[in-house]
Amino acid sequence: MLSKTMYAALNKHMNTELFSAYLYLNMAAAANEMGFKGGANWFTVQYQEEMVHFMKFYTYINSQGAQAVVDKMAKPASSFSNLLNFFEETLKHEQFITKCINDVTELAVKEKDHATQIFLQWFVTEQIEEEENDREIIGKLKMIGDNGYGQLMLDNELGTRVFVPPPAV
Numbered sequence: 151m152l153s154k155t156m157y158a159a160l161n162k163h164m165n166t167e168l169f170s171a172y173l174y175l176n177m178a179a180a181a182n183e184m185g186f187k188g189g190a191n192w193f194t195v196q197y198q199e200e201m202v203h204f205m206k207f208y209t210y211i212n213s214q215g216a217q218a219v220v221d222k223m224a225k226p227a228s229s230f231s232n233l234l235n236f237f238e239e240t241l242k243h244e245q246f247i248t249k250c251i252n253d254v255t256e257l258a259v260k261e262k263d264h265a266t267q268i269f270l271q272w273f274v275t276e277q278i279e280e281e282e283n284d285r286e287i288i289g290k291l292k293m294i295g296d297n298g299y300g301q302l303m304l305d306n307e308l309g310t311r312v313f314v315p316p317p318a319v
């Protein structure tokens with residue numbers, strides 16, 4: 151069973167995951183419109199992953215006898231200047247998500263809510279990978295700079311990312 155405070159924090163974060171999905175969906179369309187087909191693929195996969203994150207919270211809240219509630223959403227950004235800008239904004243957003251996950255985890259520790267701590271563990275680890283991926287791409291983009299061929303090669307690489315659906319439970 152979740153405390154009222156724990157429920158509110160989990161439900162709020164569930165909606166933040168949905169916001170992440172919307173943001174990356176906008177980024178995918180913007181990248182496509184700018185001719186970065188690989189980037190569009192990368193952000194579409196990212197959107198799919200965020201929907202998995204959202205559903206993990208949704209399912210967990212409901213499984214604890216509470217009711218997950220989807221909220222009104224802020225309008226995510228939809229215009230970006232270049233590939234580097236896409237990924238700098240992505241890293242900034244993921245650092246914000248890491249902070250949110252840490253805050254909810256701290257609450258679970260404070261409340262001695264062991265089940266929620268175990269549930270959140272997956273997200274704590276996931277955020278390390280998310281930020282690492284973004285930093286790696288940003289590093290490559292900084293190396294490439296204005297080199298058009300390099301940008302094309304990197305866009306091709308972004309096009310190879312594949313969504314791996316989570317195992318059925």
Ligand code: OFO
Pocket residue numbers: 166167170200203244247280
């Ligand atoms: Fe991008 O990890 Fe969820 O939000």
